[in-house]
Amino acid sequence: MGMTIAPSHRNQASLKHPVSSPPATIPTPELVSEFSPIKTEEAPKPPETSSPIDFPTISSKRIFTDLENLAFERYSESQREQARQYIIDQLEAAGWETQQQEFEEGINLYGDRPGTDPDAGTILVAAHYDTVAFSPGADDNATGVATVLEIARLLKNRETARSLRVAFFDKEESGLWGSLAFAGNEQLRANLKGVIIADMIGYACHIPGCQSYPANLPITPPSNKGDFIVVIGDAEHLPLLNTFNSVKTEAIASKNIHTSPVLTIPIPLKGVLTPDTLRSDHAPFWYQGIGAVLVTDTANLRNPHYHQPTDVVENIDREFFLGSAQLILNSTTTLLESHR
Numbered sequence: 001m002g003m004t005i006a007p008s009h010r011n012q013a014s015l016k017h018p019v020s021s022p023p024a025t026i027p028t029p030e031l032v033s034e035f036s037p038i039k040t041e042e043a044p045k046p047p048e049t050s051s052p053i054d055f056p057t058i059s060s061k062r063i064f065t066d067l068e069n070l071a072f073e074r075y076s077e078s079q080r081e082q083a084r085q086y087i088i089d090q091l092e093a094a095g096w097e098t099q100q101q102e103f104e105e106g107i108n109l110y111g112d113r114p115g116t117d118p119d120a121g122t123i124l125v126a127a128h129y130d131t132v133a134f135s136p137g138a139d140d141n142a143t144g145v146a147t148v149l150e151i152a153r154l155l156k157n158r159e160t161a162r163s164l165r166v167a168f169f170d171k172e173e174s175g176l177w178g179s180l181a182f183a184g185n186e187q188l189r190a191n192l193k194g195v196i197i198a199d200m201i202g203y204a205c206h207i208p209g210c211q212s213y214p215a216n217l218p219i220t221p222p223s224n225k226g227d228f229i230v231v232i233g234d235a236e237h238l239p240l241l242n243t244f245n246s247v248k249t250e251a252i253a254s255k256n257i258h259t260s261p262v263l264t265i266p267i268p269l270k271g272v273l274t275p276d277t278l279r280s281d282h283a284p285f286w287y288q289g290i291g292a293v294l295v296t297d298t299a300n301l302r303n304p305h306y307h308q309p310t311d312v313v314e315n316i317d318r319e320f321f322l323g324s325a326q327l328i329l330n331s332t333t334t335l336l337e338s339h340r
């Protein structure tokens with residue numbers, strides 16, 4: 001998760017965090033940064049699926065192994081190269097062919113698994129693999145990378161109408177450079193029917209009042225603790241966002257697979273009035289008019305280890321992380337099996 005991008009208008013909750021310059025393509029609001037999403041329950045329901053989906057199950061052994069292997073500082077060229085090699089090895093072991101997108105500031109990795117219906121489009125699931133300096137980035141964002149790797153393993157041989165693309169972005173922390181390069185490439189963004197970004201999905205807090213909110217947040221949180229996962233999406237693609245509500249119900253109905261409680265927040269106007277909602281790799285896709293969601297534990301609004309040397313595996317809530325990863329897997333599977 002990147003730092004607050006509108007320094008003079010940032011929310012109270014972000015005041016203690018350092019500031020970076022926004023990439024040139026990100027609009028900087030002139031006036032307010034009031035966090036004003038629409039209430040979730042007013043959003044249209046997603047299309048009904050005909051029968052419950054038989055969701056695969058995240059392997060806790062594999063996902064925690066990935067988390068432990070990736071939780072090192074991934075800031076310098078050689079550190080990021082080491083992370084890339086780990087990702088490539090894991091993808092290849094799962095039968096994927098890895099491609100590289102080189103851009104001026106770094107290297108993105110991605111892979112494709114074709115669907116059965118070439119007209120049904122592609123779902124992209126992605127996470128950034130770089131860290132800030134001096135942080136091992138267990139939550140930020142080894143949790144996201146481990147989740148995308150496990151989804152790649154579980155869905156490699158599953159036949160679905162839509163194609164699956166997975167991607168691992170470089171240089172998110174320095175200004176979303178990897179996702180800007182990816183979304184800016186016509187070929188790589190072609191046919192995308194939805195983008196899911198996982199960025200910090202493994203931290204929970206269980207003391208009442210431990211979760212902070214931006215000022216004037218007009219929604220009712222599901223809990224007075226920080227024990228839920230947040231999914232934000234652009235208000236122009238509500239069925240994509242609402243998939244994250246519907247799969248929870250389906251999972252419970254079918255196999256009682258554990259998923260984390262979810263708060264979905266639609267963001268109007270591509271976040272121009274809410275710059276704190278533009279701090280990760282979904283934002284460049286919004287600017288291209290592509291539906292995208294960010295799945296997050298809310299970063300510095302909850303996690304005191306945000307961008308610190310203490311962002312280590314020991315501070316990850318294992319059950320919460322597993323439930324968040326399962327939620328992303330269920331949503332991805334649902335979207336892949338949809339024709340619309």
Ligand SMILES: [Zn+2]
Pocket residue numbers: 001002003132140173307
């Ligand atoms: Zn970050």
